[in-house]
Amino acid sequence: MxxxxxxxxRGALALLLPLALxxxxxxxxxxxxxxxxIVSVAGxxxxxxxxxxxxxxxxxxxxSCGNLSDSELMNCAQAIIDNADVDxxxxxxxxxxxxxxxxxxxxxxxxxxxxxxxxxxxxxxxxMTGFDVCGALDAIVAVGEAVADVVGxxxxxxxxxxxxxxCLFGCSSDSGPPISETMFTNLRDKFGNEGLTAHMDxxxxxxxxxxxxxxxxxxxxxxxxxxxxxKVEFVKQADITAAVTAYIAYAGERWDAEMDAxxxxxxxxxxxxxxxxxxxxxxxxxxxxxxxxxxxxxKTLTAQCIQADVFGNVVRAWRQERGKxxxxxxxxxxxxxxxxxxxxxxxxxxxxxxxxxxEALKAQCGVQSATGDFDSLQCKTYxxxxxxxxxxxxxGVALGNFFGSPAKGGGLxxxxxxxxGAGAEFAALLSxxxxxxxxxxxxxxxxxxxxRDLSVSKACQVAVKLYPTQQSSTGDTVASNRxxxxxxxCVLQRDAAYQALVTQVQGTAEQLAQALENSARGDVERYNAxxxxxxxxxxxxxxxxxxxxxxxxxxxxxIDVVYTDPAESLVTGLVHKANPPLAPRDxxxxxxxxxxxxxxxxxxxMTSKQRALMxxxxxxxxxxxxxxPALSGGGLVGGAAVTERVTGAPVINPALVQGVNAQKAxxxxxxxxxxGQGAVISVQRQGPTPxxxxxxxxxxxxxxxxxxxxxxxxxxxxxxxxxxxxxxATTTVHSLDVSGxxxxxxxxxxxxxxxxxxxxxxSPRAMDVCKKLLADKKVAACKP
Numbered sequence: 092m093x094x095x096x097x098x099x100x101r102g103a104l105a106l107l108l109p110l111a112l113x114x115x116x117x118x119x120x121x122x123x124x125x126x127x128x129i130v131s132v133a134g135x136x137x138x139x140x141x142x143x144x145x146x147x148x149x150x151x152x153x154x155s156c157g158n159l160s161d162s163e164l165m166n167c168a169q170a171i172i173d174n175a176d177v178d179x180x181x182x183x184x185x186x187x188x189x190x191x192x193x194x195x196x197x198x199x200x201x202x203x204x205x206x207x208x209x210x211x212x213x214x215x216x217x218x219m220t221g222f223d224v225c226g227a228l229d230a231i232v233a234v235g236e237a238v239a240d241v242v243g244x245x246x247x248x249x250x251x252x253x254x255x256x257x258c259l260f261g262c263s264s265d266s267g268p269p270i271s272e273t274m275f276t277n278l279r280d281k282f283g284n285e286g287l288t289a290h291m292d293x294x295x296x297x298x299x300x301x302x303x304x305x306x307x308x309x310x311x312x313x314x315x316x317x318x319x320x321x322k323v324e325f326v327k328q329a330d331i332t333a334a335v336t337a338y339i340a341y342a343g344e345r346w347d348a349e350m351d352a353x354x355x356x357x358x359x360x361x362x363x364x365x366x367x368x369x370x371x372x373x374x375x376x377x378x379x380x381x382x383x384x385x386x387x388x389x390k391t392l393t394a395q396c397i398q399a400d401v402f403g404n405v406v407r408a409w410r411q412e413r414g415k416x417x418x419x420x421x422x423x424x425x426x427x428x429x430x431x432x433x434x435x436x437x438x439x440x441x442x443x444x445x446x447x448x449x450e451a452l453k454a455q456c457g458v459q460s461a462t463g464d465f466d467s468l469q470c471k472t473y474x475x476x477x478x479x480x481x482x483x484x485x486x487g488v489a490l491g492n493f494f495g496s497p498a499k500g501g502g503l504x505x506x507x508x509x510x511x512g513a514g515a516e517f518a519a520l521l522s523x524x525x526x527x528x529x530x531x532x533x534x535x536x537x538x539x540x541x542x543r544d545l546s547v548s549k550a551c552q553v554a555v556k557l558y559p560t561q562q563s564s565t566g567d568t569v570a571s572n573r574x575x576x577x578x579x580x581c582v583l584q585r586d587a588a589y590q591a592l593v594t595q596v597q598g599t600a601e602q603l604a605q606a607l608e609n610s611a612r613g614d615v616e617r618y619n620a621x622x623x624x625x626x627x628x629x630x631x632x633x634x635x636x637x638x639x640x641x642x643x644x645x646x647x648x649x650i651d652v653v654y655t656d657p658a659e660s661l662v663t664g665l666v667h668k669a670n671p672p673l674a675p676r677d678x679x680x681x682x683x684x685x686x687x688x689x690x691x692x693x694x695x696x697m698t699s700k701q702r703a704l705m706x707x708x709x710x711x712x713x714x715x716x717x718x719x720p721a722l723s724g725g726g727l728v729g730g731a732a733v734t735e736r737v738t739g740a741p742v743i744n745p746a747l748v749q750g751v752n753a754q755k756a757x758x759x760x761x762x763x764x765x766x767g768q769g770a771v772i773s774v775q776r777q778g779p780t781p782x783x784x785x786x787x788x789x790x791x792x793x794x795x796x797x798x799x800x801x802x803x804x805x806x807x808x809x810x811x812x813x814x815x816x817x818x819x820a821t822t823t824v825h826s827l828d829v830s831g832x833x834x835x836x837x838x839x840x841x842x843x844x845x846x847x848x849x850x851x852x853x854s855p856r857a858m859d860v861c862k863k864l865l866a867d868k869k870v871a872a873c874k875p
Contacts, residue, residue, distance in 0.1 A: 121196070122150070122192055122195035122196040123147065123150070123195075125195045125198070125215065125218060125219065126143070126146060126147070126192075126195055128218045129211060129214050129215050129218055130143060132214055132218070133210070133211065133214055137207075137208065137210060137211065139208075140184075140187065140191070140207055140208070140211065141184040141185065141187050141188035141191070142184075142188075145172060145184065145185060145188040146188045146191055146192050148171075148172050148188075149168060149172065149188055149189050149192035150192065151171075152167070152168040152171035152172050152189075153168050153189075155167075155171055156168055156171070165186070165189060165391075165394060166387075166391065168189050169182065169185050169186060169189070172185045172188065172189075187206060187207075190202075190206040191203065191206050191207050194206055194207075194215075195215070197294075197295060197297040198219050198297050198300050198301065199295045199296040199297040199300055200212060200215050200216035200219050200220070200224065200296060200300050201295065201296025201299065201300070201407075201408045201411060201412065202295055202296055202297075202404075202407075203215045203216075204216070204411060205407065205411065209225070212225075213225035216300070219300050219304060220300060220303045220304040220307055221304055221307045221308065222303060222304070222307040222332075222335055223332065224303065224339075226332075227332070227335065227336040227339050228339070228412060228415070228416075230336055231336065231339065231340045231343070231416055232415045232416055270317070270325065270326050270330045271330045271333040271334045271337070274310055274313050274314070274326070274330065274331070274334035275333075275334045275337040275338055275341070277313060278306055278309060278310060278313075278334060278335070278337075278338045279338060279341055281309065282302070282305070282306050282309065282338070283341070283342070283345070285302060286299075286302055286306070286338070286342035286345070287342065287345045287346060287349060289301070289302035290342060290343075290345075290346040290349075290405070290408070290409075291346070291349060291405055292405070293401040293402050293404055293405055294401075294404065295404045295408070296404070296408050299408070303335075303339070306335060306338055307331075307335055310331045310334050310335050310338075311331060313326070313334075314326035314330070314331050343412065343413050343416060346409065346413065347409075347413060347417060347420070347422075350405075350409055350422050351420075351422065354402075354405070354406060354409075354422060354425060355425065357402045358400075358402055358403065358406060358425060358426070358431075361399070361400050361401060361402050361403065362400065362431060362435075364399075365396060365399045365400065365435075366435070366493070366494075369395070369396075369399070370439065370493055370494065371490075371494075371500060371501055372463075373392050373439050374439050374440075374441060374486075374489070374490070374493065374500075375463070375464060375465055376388060376392070377389065377392070377439060377440045377441065377445065378441060378444060378445060378448065378465050378466070378486060378504075379458075379465065379466045380445075382445070382449045382452075385440075385445065389436060389440055392436065392439070393432050393433065393436050396428070396431075396432035396435055396436065397428040397429060397432050400428035400431060400432065403426075403427055403428030403431065404428070406422075406425050406426070406427055406428075407427040407428065407429075409422060410422070410423060410425070410427060438489060438492050438493045439489075439493060441485060441486050441489035441490075443482075443485040443488075443489075444482045444483075444485035444486035444489055445482075446482075447478045447479070447481040447482035447485060448468070448478070448479070448482040450474075450475075450478040450481075450482075451468055451470060451475045451476075451478035451479040451482060451506075452468075452475075453475075454470070454472050454474040454475030454478055454572065455470065455471040455472045455475050456468040456469065456470040456471070456472075456475040456476075456478070456479055457469050457470075457471075457509075459505075459507070461504070464501075464502070464504075465486070465502075465503065465504035466504060467504040467505040467506070467507065468482075468504065468505075468506055468507070469507045469508075469509050470506065470507070470508055470509060470575065471508075471509045471511075471574055471575055472570075472571075472572050472573065472574055472575060473558075473559040473560070473570040473571045473572070473573055473575055474569075474570045474571060474572045476506055476508055476570065476575060477569070477570030478570070479506035480506050482504075482506075483503050483504055483505075483506055486503055486504070487500075487503055490503075508575040509575060510575045510576055510577040511536070511574055511575065511576060511577070512535060512536020512537060512576065512577065513532055513536040513537070513558075513576045513577075513579055514536060514574070514576075516558075516573045516574065517532060517554065517558055517573075517576060517579075518532045520554050520557060520558055521539065521550065521551065521554040523554075524549075524550050524553050524554050524557070524683055525546060525550035525551070525554070525682075525683060525684070526681075526682050526683075527682045527684055529541050529542050529543045529546035529550060529682075529684045530542075530546050530547075530550050530551045530554075530581075536576070536577075537577060537578065537579060537580060538579070538580045538582055539551045539554075539579055539580070539581050539582065540582050540583075540584040541581060541582065541583055541584065542584060542585055542586045542589055543585070543589060543684040543685055544583060544585075544645065544646060544647055544685060545645055545646050545680070545683065545684055545685030546683060546684045546685070547581045547582075547583050548581075548645065549680070549683035549684070549685075550683045550684065551579070551581035552581050553683070555579045555581065558571070558573060558576070559571055559573070559575075561573075592648055592688070592689060593647040593648065595671065595689060596642060596647060596648050596649075596650060596689045597642055597647075599650065599669055599671075599673065599689065600637070600640045600641065600642050600650045601637065601640075602669075603639075603640040603650070603665050603666065603669065604635075604636040604637040604638075604639060604640045605636070606665055607636045607639055607640075607661070607662065607665060608636040610661065611636075615629050615630075635700065635704065636704070638653070638698070638700050638701040638704045639652065639653055639654065639662060639701070639704065639705075640652060643692060645685070646685035646686055648685060648686035648687075648688065648689050648690060649676055649685070649686055649689075649690050649691065649692045650666075650673060650689075650690070650691045650692070651691075651692050651694045652666055652691050652692065652693050652694065653693075653694050653697050653701045653705070654705065655705045658705065666691050671689065672689075673689050673690050673691040674686075674688055674689065674690040674691075675690060675691065675692075676690050676691065676692040677690070827848070827864065827869045827870060828869075831864050831869050831870075834860055834864070835850055835852075835857075835860060835861060835864070835870075838852065838854075838856060838857035838860040838861070839852065839853055839854060839857045840852040840853075840857050840860065840861055840873075843872075843874060846871070846872065847871065848870050848871025848872065849870070849871050849872040849873075849874060850870055850872070850873055850874065851874045851875070852873060852874070852875065853875070858873060858875065861873035
């Protein structure tokens with residue numbers, strides 16, 4: 092241990108001892124004189140530090156800047172020193188030079204250790220105090236590692252101190268220097284309370300530097316008194332060093348205890364006070380700052396924060412001087428002003444918000460100044476508006492992190508659009524989604540007229556929705572650089588030709604519904620006319636037959652057709668015999684304008700009204716399956732005849748599929764039914780069909796003629812629907828009795844319309860049943 096201690100006293104630091112004897116008041120010397128003393132001892136000035144000339148230029152710069160705040164003074168001095176070209180282009184060295192000079196001016200070796208590094212700091216400490224401070228601190232660390240239990244008991248009394256001091260010379264039991272112990276006791280009693288006050292001085296390490304110089308001078312005076320006028324060396328320099336080192340250790344122990352008791356609370360109070368007082372103002376100034384000036388403002392505010400953390404100077408000094416002695420102390424985790432303010436600034440500067448604000452300014456957003464608050468932005472492009480909103484959101488997050496919740500951080504800036512009328516860019520986008528140019532942007536830039544109904548929703552409204560966005564290079568959807576536009580009205584303005592088609596489709600839908608009703612009503616009436624027994628007569632189905640054929644809500648050239656399984660053939664047969672014809676729906680619609688010609692669309696989802704109509708038809712058809720054969724021989728479903736009276740519900744003529752199957756036999760297309768559904772079927776009977784009214788007028792005499800000729804007659808001048816509605820159909824069945832018909836029906840066979848006596852059977856079992864009847868000559872043919 093003695094070797095360690097003695098080695099610390101040799102070399103460059105030991106050269107300062109004679110100088111210290113001539114500078115007992117070095118702590119009070121002016122800054123430049125201290126600088127000269129340090130330079131003379133150092134010999135070679137470290138290259139990583141600012142030049143001596145730069146440091147010498149500081150006081151003149153400070154004097155020229157006048158009475159400014161600390162941060163303003165720093166900026167002013169930097170500008171002057173930069174112009175002096177002493178450390179050209181190196182702003183960091185200029186700042187360090189100013190800090191070194193201020194440390195020298197305050198005679199604060201603790202701060203100088205931080206700003207200049209250990210080499211110059213240790214030299215400066217010895218010049219300022221006349222004592223080898225760094226050597227003593229290293230010795231204290233070394234001894235503390237050897238006898239930590241003794242160091243921990245330092246304040247308990249002289250015995251512990253004596254044992255500790257003896258360890259400076261190797262901890263032998265008989266080598267403790269009694270003179271050092273006595274000197275330490277005197278120093279402790281004389282300076283102890285003053286030393287704790289100096290350590291806790293929030294002004295920095297200047298108070299402790301001056302105090303330690305005073306203690307060292309006191310030790311030398313004690314030695315001089317003991318040695319007497321003859322200067323007999325009873326007290327050697329080693330004794331003085333040991334006594335002062337012991338005092339430094341003792342003062343440090345008291346400092347530790349005081350910091351443990353008060354530091355955490357005092358530091359938190361300083362941080363909270365600064366945050367509450369300056370936090371929002373700092374965030375406002377940083378957010379509103381011009382991007383080019385932002386870096387300088389961050390630096391200035393950080394410096395102000397450091398200066399505001401007054402107690403942080405004490406924390407910094409403790410960690411520097413006592414951190415190595417007490418490496419496990421929680422005080423080592425207490426933030427220094429630099430650490431706290433760097434962390435504080437990382438949140439306060441809201442970097443993401445500032446970046447997005449800068450993007451908004453580049454994307455044609457203008458500043459709307461707000462005195463003492465965040466500036467709002469007014470944006471002419473969607474990209475700018477999006478960047479502004481992103482900045483606003485990021486700022487809200489930063490305020491929440493800074494103050495604990497966004498609400499405590501106050502209000503956020505606004506992002507306002509500056510709209511204009513739609514122009515060439517919107518028209519170009521409209522053309523992309525409207526290749527047939529059904530829509531046209533009007534001159535006012537606020538209205539788009541579309542000649543087709545679907546063009547309104549699939550072209551104009553889509554263009555309005557897509558206009559604020561665009562695809563990025565990565566394929567993401569982002570805000571576009573297009574100008575912000577006001578509200579666009581998408582207006583339907585049908586041309587005459589399209590309106591004529593719309594009117595035609597509306598008439599066709601009504602005619603199809605009337606044809607379905609006529610067929611159903613006529614078939615029931617003819618059947619009932621054949622029944623002498625009133626109890627066998629069927630009731631007519633009540634309901635709105637228009638529910639089966641409705642004009643599509645989006646595309647008025649489409650008729651939505653609904654049916655259930657038993658009604659498939661009749662409904663689709665009517666649709667395919669419409670005149671003018673109806674084309675199947677163009678599902679792809681590549682031009683976003685809907686049908687080019689009248690068409691139909693099979694709808695699988697029904698409204699309650701449609702379902703009610705179809706349910707009644709199905710009930711009637713099921714009842715008709717159980718009834719006896721009609722006298723005319725016309726089939727209901729697969730040849731089954733009406734034999735029973737259906738009561739309790741309205742009844743429609745069950746399943747007449749003759750007309751549709753005839754179309755299939757001739758190769759005409761018939762729409763496929765939805766899964767589990769079919770088409771409404773009408774019973775066809777001989778006899779007259781009452782004229783029906785449609786479109787406000789009576790069906791002409793042609794309606795009656797059409798009923799006997801196989802079509803549905805329409806009023807003169809209106810589109811005509813032809814189909815399997817009311818044709819006379821007399822089917823002669825080969826001596827097939829009711830029992831045989833029942834066998835075929837239960838096997839799943841159906842009568843082939845147009846081929847009297849022929850039956851169609853899908854399964855092998857059904858075919859076997861049919862062939863047995865064929866062998867008995869009860870049927871004419873069995874077809875798969």
